[in-house]
Amino acid sequence: MSPSILPFFLHFVFTLCLNLPSSSQSRLPVVAPIYKDHTTSQYILPVDLATPPRPTNLLLDLGSLFSWINCYAPNNYTSSTYRNIPCNFTVCGAIDSFACGYCYDLPAGPTCSNNTCEYFPENPYSRTVGLENAVIDVLSLGSTVPSGPPESIPDFIFSCAKPDLLKNFAKGVSGLAAFGYSNESIPFQVSNGLSLPRIFAICLSGSRSPPGPVFLGSAGPYDFPPPGTDLSKGLIYTPILLDPYGDTVITYVRPSAEYFIGVSAIRVNSKNVPLNRTLLKIDPKTGYGGTRLSTIAKYTTLHPSIFKAVTEAFVQESSAMNLTITDPVEPFTICYPAENITATRVGPAVPTIDLVLQSSNVYWRIYGANSMVSVGRRKEYSCLGFVDGGPKARTSIVIGGYQMEDNLLQFDIEAMRLGFSSSVLARGTTCADYKF
Numbered sequence: 001m002s003p004s005i006l007p008f009f010l011h012f013v014f015t016l017c018l019n020l021p022s023s024s025q026s027r028l029p030v031v032a033p034i035y036k037d038h039t040t041s042q043y044i045l046p047v048d049l050a051t052p053p054r055p056t057n058l059l060l061d062l063g064s065l066f067s068w069i070n071c072y073a074p075n076n077y078t079s080s081t082y083r084n085i086p087c088n089f090t091v092c093g094a095i096d097s098f099a100c101g102y103c104y105d106l107p108a109g110p111t112c113s114n115n116t117c118e119y120f121p122e123n124p125y126s127r128t129v130g131l132e133n134a135v136i137d138v139l140s141l142g143s144t145v146p147s148g149p150p151e152s153i154p155d156f157i158f159s160c161a162k163p164d165l166l167k168n169f170a171k172g173v174s175g176l177a178a179f180g181y182s183n184e185s186i187p188f189q190v191s192n193g194l195s196l197p198r199i200f201a202i203c204l205s206g207s208r209s210p211p212g213p214v215f216l217g218s219a220g221p222y223d224f225p226p227p228g229t230d231l232s233k234g235l236i237y238t239p240i241l242l243d244p245y246g247d248t249v250i251t252y253v254r255p256s257a258e259y260f261i262g263v264s265a266i267r268v269n270s271k272n273v274p275l276n277r278t279l280l281k282i283d284p285k286t287g288y289g290g291t292r293l294s295t296i297a298k299y300t301t302l303h304p305s306i307f308k309a310v311t312e313a314f315v316q317e318s319s320a321m322n323l324t325i326t327d328p329v330e331p332f333t334i335c336y337p338a339e340n341i342t343a344t345r346v347g348p349a350v351p352t353i354d355l356v357l358q359s360s361n362v363y364w365r366i367y368g369a370n371s372m373v374s375v376g377r378r379k380e381y382s383c384l385g386f387v388d389g390g391p392k393a394r395t396s397i398v399i400g401g402y403q404m405e406d407n408l409l410q411f412d413i414e415a416m417r418l419g420f421s422s423s424v425l426a427r428g429t430t431c432a433d434y435k436f
């Protein structure tokens, strides 16, 4: 059943109209909801795919090159508008697919066609990969006006995948929504397809039911209640960095699709934590080190030496605030009795953690709402939500989903900068307050 593969090295310079904005007419941004699955802490983007449109839930991954969907049972991808992509098309080479598929033993369909460009869909948890047909079909998501009709991208490119690639994905999720630095990621395809600027912003909600918004193709405004709260105002900017080496199993020859930022120091209660500076930089020879943003990591993961230094500083600063640690609660090591910590507008009153960026006055401040996780049967413990990534971790600091919730993060690809708000709770709003 697997197609035979011919290596197919593409160095053609065909221009494919799919990726070129056709006009600069101004359009409204596309706003779509992102839900949190509380069993897995995964962030889910609902979209419609195919004709007639079929609702499909996708796992949001800030670091992936292209999206993929299970085309086999129980989905059995069918559509009156799908197309496979001939191997000589530029999009095959654009993601270094280098594979051309043929199919002899099945009826023609999305997963069976000849001379078809193939992609290598990858599970971001297990890092296993598939080899499946690339497909073009209509994608609809979000809307430009509250409660409006969904926006459609007629020539959306994605990859099929087999159901076993969905291992560790939340129930009801049948694929992956790539949001990485790549022309084939969803924000790039939406911007290119609808002639919008390549700027997107996410505001992840941690709360149980209401979703948070993703704004596609717009630098703002991002209006939240109460009236007058435009979260595109007051953002702090830092350059987006790229790792010169992709960390995916197959696409080793191209830069990583992941977004990195240049953390230069960490401060706890405004006091500098001594760190090995080498670990903070991306090693240009290996691609190791540095700081990246990940919606796949539940909590921020630190290199062991950074973890030790930060937790020691945190314990010291918290004891100066009369907080005494209690026994660790897995997977965390620094925990306090919840009743000892007073609540503030920005979460539990604990030492602040600052990720210092390109200069000492540019920093991402992490308050209690994003640093402390409520754990225990009766939520009787409050634990520092940072974990030790182990000595083999490729990236020294991986900022996880929990630390991004109720923060607005603007990925301005045009200017290659990340705009961040720090906790929007300080502005009297939450991501879940957004009115769709």
Ligand SMILES: *[C@@H]1O[C@H](CO)[C@@H](O)[C@H](O)[C@H]1NC(C)=O
Residues within 6 Å of the ligand: 072, 073, 074, 075, 076
């Ligand atoms: C998909 O195909 C499988 C096997 O061919 C079949 O058992 C299943 O019922 C199909 N599902 C749908 C939704 O058609």
Ligand SMILES: *[C@@H]1O[C@H](CO)[C@@H](O)[C@H](O)[C@H]1NC(C)=O
Residues within 6 Å of the ligand: 014, 086, 088, 089, 090
């Ligand atoms: C791809 O090859 C086919 C013939 O095999 C040709 O008709 C078509 O124009 C080519 N497409 C591109 C984009 O070059």
Ligand SMILES: *[C@@H]1O[C@H](CO)[C@@H](O)[C@H](O)[C@H]1NC(C)=O
Residues within 6 Å of the ligand: 102, 103, 104, 106, 107, 108, 109, 112, 113, 114
């Ligand atoms: C692919 O080409 C082979 C050989 O020409 C043919 O037997 C097969 O049916 C084709 N497959 C499809 C899906 O068209």
Ligand SMILES: *[C@@H]1O[C@H](CO)[C@@H](O)[C@H](O)[C@H]1NC(C)=O
Residues within 6 Å of the ligand: 019, 181, 182, 183
């Ligand atoms: C996207 O495509 C354009 C035009 O082909 C190219 O210049 C650019 O480098 C591509 N961007 C990425 C992230 O691959």
Ligand SMILES: *[C@@H]1O[C@H](CO)[C@@H](O)[C@H](O)[C@H]1NC(C)=O
Residues within 6 Å of the ligand: 276, 277, 278, 279
């Ligand atoms: C800092 O980290 C680098 C990279 O892991 C390591 O080679 C070096 O020995 C470390 N320096 C110190 C002083 O621990």
Ligand SMILES: *[C@@H]1O[C@H](CO)[C@@H](O)[C@H](O)[C@H]1NC(C)=O
Residues within 6 Å of the ligand: 320, 321, 322
């Ligand atoms: C900590 O406790 C001591 C003794 O009870 C008290 O004097 C001090 O003000 C407390 N500090 C804080 C920050 O609450």
Ligand SMILES: *[C@@H]1O[C@H](CO)[C@@H](O)[C@H](O)[C@H]1NC(C)=O
Residues within 6 Å of the ligand: 322, 337, 339, 340
């Ligand atoms: C912290 O809570 C414990 C009970 O969990 C209590 O015995 C202790 O007095 C509290 N400490 C402070 C400083 O409030």
